[in-house]
Amino acid sequence: MQYSQSQLRTVNVIRYVTPLREGGSLPAIAEADDGFLYVLKFRGAGQGPKSLIAELIGGEIARAAGLKVPEIVFANLDTAFGRTEPDEEIQDLLKASVGLNLGLHYLSGAITFDPAVTHSDAKLASEVVWLDCLLTNVDRTVRNTNMLIWHKELWLIDHGASLYFHHSWQNWKEQAISPFRQVKDHVLLPKASELNAADEKFRSVLSTERIRSIVSLIPDEWLAIDSAGKSADELREVYIQFLDLRIENSDVFVKEAQNARESLI
Numbered sequence: 001m002q003y004s005q006s007q008l009r010t011v012n013v014i015r016y017v018t019p020l021r022e023g024g025s026l027p028a029i030a031e032a033d034d035g036f037l038y039v040l041k042f043r044g045a046g047q048g049p050k051s052l053i054a055e056l057i058g059g060e061i062a063r064a065a066g067l068k069v070p071e072i073v074f075a076n077l078d079t080a081f082g083r084t085e086p087d088e089e090i091q092d093l094l095k096a097s098v099g100l101n102l103g104l105h106y107l108s109g110a111i112t113f114d115p116a117v118t119h120s121d122a123k124l125a126s127e128v129v130w131l132d133c134l135l136t137n138v139d140r141t142v143r144n145t146n147m148l149i150w151h152k153e154l155w156l157i158d159h160g161a162s163l164y165f166h167h168s169w170q171n172w173k174e175q176a177i178s179p180f181r182q183v184k185d186h187v188l189l190p191k192a193s194e195l196n197a198a199d200e201k202f203r204s205v206l207s208t209e210r211i212r213s214i215v216s217l218i219p220d221e222w223l224a225i226d227s228a229g230k231s232a233d234e235l236r237e238v239y240i241q242f243l244d245l246r247i248e249n250s251d252v253f254v255k256e257a258q259n260a261r262e263s264l265i
Contacts, residue, residue, distance in 0.1 A: 008056075008217055010074040011103065013040065013081060019090060025051065025160075026093055029106055032075060038103030040075055041160065044096025049222035050167060051160035052102040057239065058135045058159025059104070060214045065131060065202055068155045074219070075103035100219050107155060113147035115187050123198075124154060125191035130198040133180040133253040134206075134246055135162035141185045165242060169228045172238060176245035179256035189261050199254050208244050215239045 011032035019028045020039065025046030031037055043049050059069045079098050085091045128147075132140050139161035140146050146158040165175040183189060192198075215236050223232040230238075246253070 008072055008074050009034075010076060010100075011036075011038070012076045012078070013038075013101075013103075016081070016085060016090075016094070019087075026090065028090075030075070030103070032073075032103065037106035037108070038073065038075060039070075039106055039157075041102045041104070042077075042093055042097040043099065043101050043222065044093050047160070047167065049225050053166070053218055053222055053239075054135075054162040055102055055104075055158070055160045056217060057214060057243075058137065058162045059156070060217065061135065061206065061211070061243075062131055062156050062159070064210055064214065065127065065205055067127060067131065068153055070105040070107055070155060070157065073103045073105070075101045077101055100221060104157060107148055107150040110148040110150035110155065113145045113149055113154065113187075115142065115145070118149060120154070120188055120191045122191055122193045125188040126194040126198040127202070128154075128156065128188050129183065129186055129192040129257055130195060130202055130250075130254070131156075132162075132186060133183055133257055134202075134243070134250070135159060136164055136175075136180055136182075137162040138164070138182045138185075140187055142187050145187050147187075163239075163242075166239070169238070172242055173245065176242045177249040177252060180253045181256065183253070183257045184260040184263070186257075189257065190264050192257065192261060195254050195257055195261075199250050203247060203250060206243075206247055208240070211243045211247075212240050215243075 011034050013030050014033050015031040017029040017031060019026055028040050029037055030040040041052055041055055043052055059072050062069045077097050137159060148155045148157060165172045220232040223235045
């Protein structure tokens with residue numbers, strides 16, 4: 001598997017196109033100065049920068065694992081942006097999000113993955129389930145699959161609900177080696193019959209060096225908010241150690257997923 005970690009591109013947002021109101025944190029489609037459209041995730045929304053950190057780490061780990069994820073970019077929002085926005089709620093959101101936000105390349109024409117009509121092969125399903133167990137991603141269910149079909153291929157989106165340990169920073173070592181109980185609700189679990197193969201593959205791919213290179217992308221300014229008295233580098237080290245521990249003990253969450261699957265089929 002070929003993978004090359006590089007710095008994310010930074011774009012400047014020049015036009016707010018439309019809100020995506022199906023998202024609780026009011027993401028939006030926006031145009032950047034590179035001429036492309038992005039799904040913009042705002043630092044001033046919902047869980048704030050922690051959601052963006054989870055989106056960044058989750059998306060780039062998925063990409064490193066060979067799964068398809070839209071390009072992730074840093075999206076800079078100027079203080080003057082949004083002054084003419086008539087919607088007061090959106091205007092407040094834009095004011096709270098001045099600075100560095102996160103954008104995912106907009107996949108024009110993509111359709112939402114529907115498990116009732118779209119076939120998922122066992123290998124891909126197992127890899128996505130394994131990834132979400134690693135990330136403790138609670139948001140890939142039948143009600144909200146957070147997957148798209150684009151050019152007949154499966155693309156993963158929305159990892160902002162992952163890594164929920166960082167909302168309190170308590171007992172993160174214990175959480176790192178815990179089963180992922182919510183896997184029972186995963187939309188692809190019934191198809192995930194090759195979890196052992198996915199485990200063997202990803203344990204070899206997701207080395208400490210690769211995890212460290214991904215975590216190093218997190219901007220200092222996102223880590224400065226609610227830092228629990230730790231420096232940006234100290235917080236990055238927690239993310240690295242959490243993910244390393246979780247990968248080292250992946251048999252715990254693989255076994256939980258396999259048991260949950262057996263109860264479904």
